[in-house]
Every structure is written in structure tokens, then in C-alpha cells.
Amino acid sequence: MKKSDVVVIGGGLSGLFAAAVAAQNGKKVTVLSYGAGSLTIGGGIVDIMGYADGNVPFATPIEGVKNAPEGHPYTFIGEDTVKEAVEAFKKMASAEGYAYQGSLDEMQWIPTAVGTLKPTALVPRTMDVAKMEAAKKLVVVDLAGLKDFSAPMAAKNLGLLFPNKTIETVKVPELEKSGRDMTAFDTARLLDRADIRTMFAAALKSKAGKDVCFIVPPILGTHASYVAFDDITKQVGAPLVECAAVAPSVTGIRLRELMLSILRKQGVVFIEKANVCGNIVENGKVVAVTTKDFGRQRTYRADEFVLASGGFYGAGITADQENVKEVVFDLPIVAPARVEDWTNAKMFSDAKQPFAMIGIAVNEQLQPVDAEGAVIYPNVRVVGRNLAGYDFCFEKSGNGVALTSAYKAASLIVKGGKA
Amino acid sequence: MEKVTAIVIGGGATGVGILRDLAMRGVDAMLIEQRDLAHGTSSRYHGLLHSGARYAVKDAEAGRECIEENTILRRIGRHCVEATEGFFVRTVEDPEDFEAKWVEGCKNCGISAVQISVEEALRLEPNLSPKIKAVYRVPDAAIDGFRMVWQNVASARRYGAKVRTYTEVVRINSTNGQVTGVTVRDYFTGQEYQIACDFVISAVGSWAGELAAKAGLQVGVQPDKGTLIAFNHRIASRVINRLHQASDGDIFVPHGSITILGTTSMAADKADDTEPSVEEVKKLLNIGRVLFENIDDYRILRAFTGTRPLYSADPNAKGRGASRGFVTLDHAHDGLKGFISIVGGKFTTYRLMAEKAVDMVCEYLGNKTPCRTAEEDIVEDPSEALMGRAKKFFPVHGASLAASRLGAEGLSRVVDKLEKQPSSRQLVCECENVTLAEVEEAAADPTSFTLSDVRRKTRMGMGTCQGAFCTYRTVGTMVANDLTNGQDSKELLKDFIEARWKGIRHVLWGNAIRETELTRGIYEGTLNVNGAMKK
Ligand SMILES: Cc1cc2nc3c(=O)[nH]c(=O)nc-3n(C[C@H](O)[C@H](O)[C@H](O)COP(=O)(O)OP(=O)(O)OC[C@H]3O[C@@H](n4cnc5c(N)ncnc54)[C@H](O)[C@@H]3O)c2cc1C
Numbered sequence: 001m002k003k004s005d006v007v008v009i010g011g012g013l014s015g016l017f018a019a020a021v022a023a024q025n026g027k028k029v030t031v032l033s034y035g036a037g038s039l040t041i042g043g044g045i046v047d048i049m050g051y052a053d054g055n056v057p058f059a060t061p062i063e064g065v066k067n068a069p070e071g072h073p074y075t076f077i078g079e080d081t082v083k084e085a086v087e088a089f090k091k092m093a094s095a096e097g098y099a100y101q102g103s104l105d106e107m108q109w110i111p112t113a114v115g116t117l118k119p120t121a122l123v124p125r126t127m128d129v130a131k132m133e134a135a136k137k138l139v140v141v142d143l144a145g146l147k148d149f150s151a152p153m154a155a156k157n158l159g160l161l162f163p164n165k166t167i168e169t170v171k172v173p174e175l176e177k178s179g180r181d182m183t184a185f186d187t188a189r190l191l192d193r194a195d196i197r198t199m200f201a202a203a204l205k206s207k208a209g210k211d212v213c214f215i216v217p218p219i220l221g222t223h224a225s226y227v228a229f230d231d232i233t234k235q236v237g238a239p240l241v242e243c244a245a246v247a248p249s250v251t252g253i254r255l256r257e258l259m260l261s262i263l264r265k266q267g268v269v270f271i272e273k274a275n276v277c278g279n280i281v282e283n284g285k286v287v288a289v290t291t292k293d294f295g296r297q298r299t300y301r302a303d304e305f306v307l308a309s310g311g312f313y314g315a316g317i318t319a320d321q322e323n324v325k326e327v328v329f330d331l332p333i334v335a336p337a338r339v340e341d342w343t344n345a346k347m348f349s350d351a352k353q354p355f356a357m358i359g360i361a362v363n364e365q366l367q368p369v370d371a372e373g374a375v376i377y378p379n380v381r382v383v384g385r386n387l388a389g390y391d392f393c394f395e396k397s398g399n400g401v402a403l404t405s406a407y408k409a410a411s412l413i414v415k416g417g418k419a
Numbered sequence: 420m421e422k423v424t425a426i427v428i429g430g431g432a433t434g435v436g437i438l439r440d441l442a443m444r445g446v447d448a449m450l451i452e453q454r455d456l457a458h459g460t461s462s463r464y465h466g467l468l469h470s471g472a473r474y475a476v477k478d479a480e481a482g483r484e485c486i487e488e489n490t491i492l493r494r495i496g497r498h499c500v501e502a503t504e505g506f507f508v509r510t511v512e513d514p515e516d517f518e519a520k521w522v523e524g525c526k527n528c529g530i531s532a533v534q535i536s537v538e539e540a541l542r543l544e545p546n547l548s549p550k551i552k553a554v555y556r557v558p559d560a561a562i563d564g565f566r567m568v569w570q571n572v573a574s575a576r577r578y579g580a581k582v583r584t585y586t587e588v589v590r591i592n593s594t595n596g597q598v599t600g601v602t603v604r605d606y607f608t609g610q611e612y613q614i615a616c617d618f619v620i621s622a623v624g625s626w627a628g629e630l631a632a633k634a635g636l637q638v639g640v641q642p643d644k645g646t647l648i649a650f651n652h653r654i655a656s657r658v659i660n661r662l663h664q665a666s667d668g669d670i671f672v673p674h675g676s677i678t679i680l681g682t683t684s685m686a687a688d689k690a691d692d693t694e695p696s697v698e699e700v701k702k703l704l705n706i707g708r709v710l711f712e713n714i715d716d717y718r719i720l721r722a723f724t725g726t727r728p729l730y731s732a733d734p735n736a737k738g739r740g741a742s743r744g745f746v747t748l749d750h751a752h753d754g755l756k757g758f759i760s761i762v763g764g765k766f767t768t769y770r771l772m773a774e775k776a777v778d779m780v781c782e783y784l785g786n787k788t789p790c791r792t793a794e795e796d797i798v799e800d801p802s803e804a805l806m807g808r809a810k811k812f813f814p815v816h817g818a819s820l821a822a823s824r825l826g827a828e829g830l831s832r833v834v835d836k837l838e839k840q841p842s843s844r845q846l847v848c849e850c851e852n853v854t855l856a857e858v859e860e861a862a863a864d865p866t867s868f869t870l871s872d873v874r875r876k877t878r879m880g881m882g883t884c885q886g887a888f889c890t891y892r893t894v895g896t897m898v899a900n901d902l903t904n905g906q907d908s909k910e911l912l913k914d915f916i917e918a919r920w921k922g923i924r925h926v927l928w929g930n931a932i933r934e935t936e937l938t939r940g941i942y943e944g945t946l947n948v949n950g951a952m953k954k
């Protein structure tokens with residue numbers, strides 16, 4: 001096995017973005033990934049920081065970054081790096097023809113499939129909330145056979161939030177007689193086809209008009225491009241806004257396609273179904289990680305390693321009755337000692353959940369450290385959900401921490417370790 | 420003012436059993452339950468239809484009662500019973516000398532206990548520890564508490580009985596030492612009103628002491644807390660007991676595709692003290708490991724807790740049938756005529772308890788109609804024609820599951836709808852195969868007020884996904900079909916998930932923690948059901 005400059009463990013957003021940034025700066029990168037991570041179930045929208053403790057919304061994402069509490073990843077990623085990371089991501093996305101909009105200076109309150117709004121920062125053009133805000137009438141699209149979207153519920157709750165707008169639903173017949181329930185992804189795949197788009201647009205047209213905005217589930221095409229979206233918008237003659245919805249996440253699938261396309265162009269080696277389970281250390285530095293598939297062990301050597309294995313959901317961190325463990329390097333985990341103290345009595349407690357903050361402690365260089373603050377492996381950087389000290393669900397900060405920590409790790413590696 | 424002859428308080432197994440028996444004997448009766456049916460211990464228990472073998476040594480009378488009722492319920496309640504049979508297994512840790520005493524005890528009680536070889540037992544139950552020493556087969560079975568309760572109510576209704584859920588009895592009213600009725604409070608509106616009656620039968624399980632106090636009386640019931648763990652596997656196909664002096668954590672009961680291990684035992688302050696603890700869960704696993712060495716490989720779905728209504732007869736109560744598993748107290752002896760409490764007992768003996776309580780009421784009424792609850796099936800079998808129609812919509816095994824969930828009448832309404840309205844075939848819960856038609860059927864029932872009520876009736880959201888996906892789907896369906904009763908859909912979503920959370924947070928390791936990140940990612944991260952909205 002040839003040696004790389006950088007091996008990234010994990011193919012979620014943080015791993016893919018770290019790989020892209022390092023590769024763009026001339027590094028030879030290999031990504032080892034077991035699965036798609038949370039990208040295809042929840043990704044696609046980049047939250048940066050929505051709420052302060054006490055369930056108080058921040059006015060802008062950057063205000064959230066500036067006021068991040070002690071121990072939060074943003075406090076050691078740093079405001080400047082956050083800004084650079086956001087720019088780098090936006091530049092990459094637009095170069096690929098799938099631009100993201102939004103900035104650190106404005107909160108985007110996007111509609112959800114429940115009919116609530118959620119504060120986020122960067123969104124694809126299919127979620128242009130300005131269009132929704134400007135409209136006098138919102139028409140929620142009720143597509144027959146689509147199982148994880150309730151137009152009546154979304155409409156009802158949006159009505160509570162926008163008492164001055166008219167809220168309606170429009171029934172759209174099944175796009176294809178399939179005889180089974182369709183997921184948002186199945187539907188988006190149909191709308192990749194021009195003939196189906198025409199049918200779909202025709203069904204909306206009767207409700208289109210001045211000051212109307214359609215609220216649709218995320219179904220406007222599966223690809224990281226605006227072809228389907230622009231085509232439908234043009235045919236309908238009124239704006240459409242996709243909302244954040246239940247998994248599978250079509251917007252996340254598009255973002256993954258975008259990232260993988262960039263990696264391909266940069267010549268990044270992307271190895272799927274690679275379960276990293278061990279490492280080789282020489283003289284206090286990691287020199288390789290090992291995978292085991294079908295009983296066969298492989299060794300991947302590199303100078304630098306990025307651990308982007310996604311915490312509990314990604315399975316980079318596991319817990320049994322007695323122990324919490326990081327699976328590749330056996331790094332120490334910061335967690336309350338007793339399982340009793342991991343949770344709040346209510347799941348929706350309007351407060352951070354202790355278990356959600358469980359992760360790996362790092363220094364400002366994103367290197368893993370022990371309880372005394374001593375660096376464990378100088379050439380390992382930890383990114384994304386693996387990091388301790390933040391609750392992405394409560395704060396609305398998941399992909400924000402993923403992108404910005406990944407950018408920082410990659411930049412440090414590119415610059416040879418100095419920030 | 421509304422008036423009935425008899426009011427039964429408590430919608431657990433005992434209360435519904437009494438209601439059905441009263442109605443079948445022609446007594447005009449109403450059941451009042453503070454929350455949903457089976458809100459109490461009757462849905463927070465092990466679900467073992469005891470053969471009686473567990474009591475054979477210590478309490479022969481309880482053993483005999485169990486085997487008799489076990490035989491009856493397998494017949495009249497077969498839609499709620501899975502006749503799994505049971506094993507009593509002596510492990511390396513169990514003293515050998517108990518075995519002979521136990522065999523003798525079973526014989527005395529009339530409980531069949533047939534020894535089989537360890538090899539044969541391991542062939543039948545390959546997950547059992549190979550170190551086991553001796554095995555006996557007994558007629559234990561699994562019983563679905565909620566379904567049993569619900570079907571008793573459906574049967575009682577056919578005989579004219581009334582049921583009022585989400586209605587709490589706050590006072591027993593009387594004049595000159597004679598019950599005149601009850602004052603109740605509507606859970607949703609908080610409004611209080613009165614209902615008149617001649618008899619009040621208290622069947623409130625662990626709440627018996629609290630309720631008696633509302634009539635100025637004392638009943639010595641000590642709630643005793645027991646915790647159980649549900650695994651997402653059928654670890655064994657039979658009920659597995661330890662062959663030793665009955666003790667904590669020594670029984671596994673299979674229910675469909677899951678297995679329940681329990682139980683612990685400790686005094687509780689209140690009847691609704693139903694929070695499990697991590698410590699109890701770990702204790703159960705440690706004990707369970709003796710029977711199933713690979714227990715840690717099985718995924719835990721949830722932990723839950725119920726309270727046993729342990730009766731301790733105070734000295735003054737002597738001579739009124741103490742020392743039994745259960746007692747029927749006629750409070751005429753305490754100066755209040757028309758008020759009866761039934762306390763103690765087990766789920767297995769609920770029918771017998773009901774019979775004794777109703778005998779007491781009928782004695783006063785001069786009603787000579789004999790009890791027939793041991794003879795008549797609780798629900799009818801669906802006809803073959805109906806099952807044929809159902810099989811077009813349900814997967815093979817699903818049709819009989821649906822039949823037992825819904826009973827013949829319910830199934831017939833659901834199948835009608837599935838035939839006529841293709842849109843009602845939509846699957847609301849994929850894990851448990853629940854269609855929109857069934858959700859609508861459950862939601863239309865007069866005892867359904869909240870989403871959780873519908874969940875319990877249909878079992879949706881109880882499967883592997885722990886509600887991650889079907890919660891949204893179900894609430895959406897409820898809103899679309901105007902079934903939310905005016906409740907805020909965001910609150911419904913939260914309630915549904917909170918109900919599952921209670922069972923998961925004490926087993927938050929392995930897959931449970933991963934799934935929790937998923938569920939939370941969806942509802943809090945993506946859908947923001949609880950975040951403050953922008954000003
Ligand atoms: C349901 C849900 C909805 C969400 N919605 C949003 C949202 O709307 N906006 C937002 O900003 N954030 C959202 N998030 C949060 C966000 O998705 C994550 O915080 C972020 O993407 C984490 O990225 P990651 O790369 O650290 O981890 P992951 O995406 O989990 O990726 C981890 C990767 O590591 C791999 N891996 C793990 N262990 C190994 C191993 N041993 N060997 C090889 N590979 C391994 C996994 O297979 C996976 O590819 C959501 C999360 C969830 C769960």
C-alpha cells in the first residue's frame with residue numbers, strides 16, 4: 001500500500017471537507033469510510049450556531065460563534081477560521097455549479113416539515129427563505145403517496161407563525177403509479193426526469209400567481225445542480241422553497257455528491273466500506289491505521305491523520321454499560337462518569353443533553369489531549385461530531401462545527417502544523 | 420345527575436374484569452379511569468400468565484389459583500395469550516435440594532412439571548447457557564396486558580357497560596354511611612362533576628390506599644416497584660424461570676419478537692413512581708447472564724417500571740380473608756356501606772378477583788345470575804372469510820396479529836376501509852406494520868384522546884425504530900385526518916418521543932445511544948419542534 005500525505009478516517013461532511021481542502025492545497029489524501037455518516041440523513045443545510053443556553057436564538061450566526069460557551073469547539077477553532085472556512089466552502093460549491101447562499105451575518109429561518117422555522121446559516125438556492133418571507137400566500141405542496149411529509153401539519157403550524165399570510169395546500173396526484181409509499185428520495189429521483197417535472201409543475205400552476213410562494217418537501221432533484229429546480233420554478237412561474245424534512249435527506253445526498261465530485265477532481269483516493277479498527281504507532285507518532293474487511297487486514301500509511309468518525313452516530317465512539325471508547329486510537333473520552341448523569345429527564349428539555357456533549361478533548365491544534373492537557377498523538381487531528389463540548393441538536397451547529405473544524409485541521413496540515 | 424348502579428374505579432386488569440362480569444350479570448355499570456386504560460401496572464408488568472409453578476413451594480393456594488386461571492384464560496382470552504409453555508431451569512448457582520420440594524409442590528397444586536434432559540432443553544432453546552443442570556416444562560404462557568384490558572372493555576361494552584377514561588375520582592360521596600356517588604375530575608378540562616351510584620368498587624391496584632383515604636378509610640397497600648428490560652430479540656421461545664426460591668431478575672418472557680427480563684423489587688413511595696434506574700438495569704443483566712451468557716449481545720429496547728399492589732392486612736383486618744394473594748374488603752365493616760376495595764393479586768388471577776368482587780355486589784343486589792366470565796370468549800374469532808380478505812392487505816403473519824390486536828369487529832371495520840379506500844393502506848409504522856386504516860380505527864375509539872392512546876392500541880412506534888420515523892408520520896396522519904382533538908401537533912410529537920425517552924435513557928449505551936442521536940437529530944436538529952421561534 002502506497003503512503004499518503006493524509007489519511008482521513010470518516011466520510012461524513014467533516015471528513016470529506018477536510019480531504020477536499022487538503023487536496024486542493026496539494027496534499028495526497030486517502031479517505032477511509034465505512035458509511036455515509038449523517039450526511040445523507042440529516043445534512044445538506046449548514047447550521048452554524050442558532051441558540052444560546054436558555055433556548056434563546058442568536059441574531060446572527062457570527063454572534064453565536066463569538067458567544068460560544070467555554071469549551072465549545074468554536075472557542076479554539078477561532079472566529080477568523082470560521083469565516084475562512086465558510087468562504088472556502090461557498091467557493092467550492094459555486095465552482096461546482098451548486099452554490100450555497102447565506103452568510104455569517106444573517107440567520108436563515110428556514111421552514112421545516114412540521115411547519116416550524118429553524119435557524120441556519122448556509123443553504124442551497126432551493127431554500128431561499130427571502131422568497132417565503134416576501135410572499136403573501138404560502139401554498140404547501142401535498143404530494144400523494146409521499147410518506148414522510150405532512151402538508152396539512154406544515155400548513156397548520158406555518159399559519160400560526162405567519163398570521164398575516166394566507167396559507168393553503170395544493171394536492172398533487174402521484175407522480176408515478178408505483179403502488180407503494182414513496183420516500184422523498186424516490187420522489188426526487190422522479191423529478192430528475194424532465195417529463196415528470198412538467199407534470200409536477202402543471203399541478204402547481206393552478207395555484208401560482210403574484211405574491212405566491214410554494215413550500216415543498218426536499219424533492220426537487222437528487223443531483224448537486226439546480227437544473228431540476230430552475231426548470232420547475234420556470235414552468236410554475238412562482239418561487240418554490242424546499243423545507244427541512246425527515247430522513248432520508250435529499251439535500252444531504254446532493255451535498256455528498258458535490259463533495260465526492262470535488263474529491264474525484266482532486267485525485268483523492270476514496271475507499272468505501274473500509275472499517276478502520278487499529279493503528280500503528282512509532283516513536284509517539286501514528287504511522288498507519290489498519291482496516292479489516294472480510295478477515296483481511298490492510299494498512300494505510302500517512303504523515304497526518306484526521307479523525308472524522310462522527311461520534312456516536314458515526315460509530316467512531318461507542319458506549320457499552322461500563323465504558324465509552326474511541327474505536328481507532330483509543331483516545332480518552334470526556335463523559336460524565338455515571339450513565340445516570342448523561343441525560344436530562346426530558347428529551348426536549350430546552351437545554352443541552354450531557355450525552356450529546358460527550359466527545360474527544362483537543363487543544364487549539366485539534367490534537368487529542370489527555371486529562372492534563374498533554375498531546376497524545378501530534379499528527380492526529382479530531383474533527384466534527386467527535387469533538388467534545390457542544391450539543392449540535394440544541395444549538396443548531398452540526399455541519400458548522402463539521403466544516404470549520406475540518407477546515408482548520410486541513411489548514412494546519414497544509415501549513416505544516418502551525419496555525 | 421347521571422346515575423348508574425355500580426361504579427368501578429380503575430381501568431387495569433382487575434377493574435375491566437369487574438366491569439365485564441357486572442355487565443354480563445346484567446348490572447348497570449360504569450368504569451372510571453384517571454388516564455388511559457391500562458395506565459397502571461397492567462401495562463407495566465412482565466406479561467407472564469403464571470402456571471403457578473413459581474408459587475408451588477411457598478404459597479400453594481396461589482399456585483392452585485394460577486393454574487386454574489391460566490387454564491381458563493388460555494381459552495377465553497386466547498387472542499391475548501401466546502401459549503409458549505415455560506422452562507424451570509436449575510443453574511449452577513441454584514441449590515439442588517430445592518428441586519425435589521418444588522416437584523412435590525407442583526404435584527400438590529396440580530401443575531404439570533415434566534423433566535427433560537439438558538440436551539433436549541438446549542436443542543429447544545439454544546441460547547441457554549450450556550452449564551445448566553436440570554430443566555422442567557410447565558404450562559406458563561405470555562399474555563399481552565394492554566390487549567387483554569382493551570378486549571375486556573370491548574366485551575363489557577357489548578353488554579351495555581360504560582367507560583370513561585381521563586376521568587379521576589377525587590371523592591367518594593356518601594350520606595348516613597351509605598355511598599351515594601363519586602365526584603370526578605376531567606383530566607383535560609380540570610372540571611369536576613358528580614355521578615350517582617349505589618356501589619363503588621375500588622380496583623385501583625397500588626393506588627388503593629390513596630383512594631380509600633378519599634373516603635376517609637384506610638387500606639394497607641404498599642406499592643412495590645419492579646423494573647423490567649425489553650430486548651429486541653426473541654432470546655428464547657419459551658418463558659424461562661430459574662428453579663430456585665423465587666427471587667429478583669430470574670424470569671425471561673418472550674412476547675412476539677421481543678423478550679422481557681425481570682424483575683427487581685423495592686418499596687416505592689407512590690403508585691406512580693415508575694422511573695427505572697441504571698443500577699436496577701445492571702443488576703437484572705447480571706442475574707440474567709447466568710441463564711443466557713451472551714445476554715450483552717442482545718439489543719435493549721427499553722427499561723420500564725411498574726408498582727405491585729402489595730397488601731399488608733393490618734391487625735384489625737384479620738378474619739376478613741387475609742393471607743390470600745388478594746383480598747376483597749367490604750367497607751360496610753368500617754362504617755361505609757356500598758364501598759368495596761379489591762387489592763393485591765396478580766394479572767393472572769384478575770378474572771377470579773373480579774368474580775369475587777362481583778359476587779359481593781350481587782349478594783347485596785339479590786342478583787342470582789351466575790358468573791359466566793370463565794366460559795365465554797372475550798372476543799370472537801374472526802370468520803375465515805374475513806381472514807381471507809385481511810390477508811390481501813397484511814403480510815402472512817400480520818393478518819393474525821391484526822386480528823388479535825383488533826378483535827373480529829375491529830378487524831372487519833379496518834378491512835372494509837382498506838378495501839374501499841386505497842389511501843388508507845398507507846403504512847404509518849413500518850416496524851409494526853400498522854396501516855392508516857388501523858390508526859383511524861384506534862383514534863375513533865371513545866377512549867382515545869392522545870396520540871399515546873392510539874400508540875398503545877396499535878403498537879405503532881413500539882418497534883425497532885423507537886418512533887424515529889413513525890412519530891412524524893403518525894402525527895401527520897392525525898392532523899390530516901382531523902384526529903388531534905385540537906391539540907398542538909408539536910406537543911403531540913414531543914409527547915410521543917418523551918414516552919419512549921423514559922424507557923431509553925436508563926439504557927443509553929450500544930445502539931440506543933446511536934438511535935437517540937438520530938431521533939434527536941431529526942426532531943430537535945432538523946425539525947426544531949422545541950426551539951424558540953424568531954421574534
Ligand atoms: C438526523 C440528523 C439531522 C441533522 N440535521 C442537521 C442539519 O439540518 N444541519 C446541520 O448543520 N447539522 C445537522 N445534523 C448534524 C450534522 O449532520 C453532523 O453534526 C455533522 O455532519 C457531523 O459530521 P461528521 O463528519 O463529524 O460525522 P458523520 O457525518 O457521522 O460521519 C462520520 C463518518 O465516519 C465513518 N466512520 C466512523 N467510524 C469509522 C471507522 N472505524 N472506520 C471508517 N469509517 C468510520 C462513518 O461511517 C461516517 O462516514 C444532523 C444530524 C442528524 C443525525
Ligand SMILES: Cc1cc2nc3c(=O)[nH]c(=O)nc-3n(C[C@H](O)[C@H](O)[C@H](O)COP(=O)(O)OP(=O)(O)OC[C@H]3O[C@@H](n4cnc5c(N)ncnc54)[C@H](O)[C@@H]3O)c2cc1C
Pocket residue numbers: 428429430431432433434451452453454455456457458459460461462463464465466467468469586587588589622623624625626630643644645646647681682724725726727728763764765766767768
Ligand atoms: C414489575 C411487575 C411485574 C409483574 N409481572 C406479573 C406477571 O408476569 N404476571 C402476573 O400475573 N402479574 C404480574 N404482576 C402483577 C400485576 O401486574 C398486577 O397485579 C396487576 O396488573 C394489577 O392490576 P390492577 O388492575 O389491580 O391494577 P392497575 O393495573 O394498576 O390498575 C389500577 C388503575 O387504577 C387507576 N386509578 C388509580 N387511582 C384512580 C382514581 N382516583 N380515579 C380513577 N382511576 C384511578 C390507575 O390509573 C390504574 O390504571 C407484576 C407486577 C409488577 C409491578
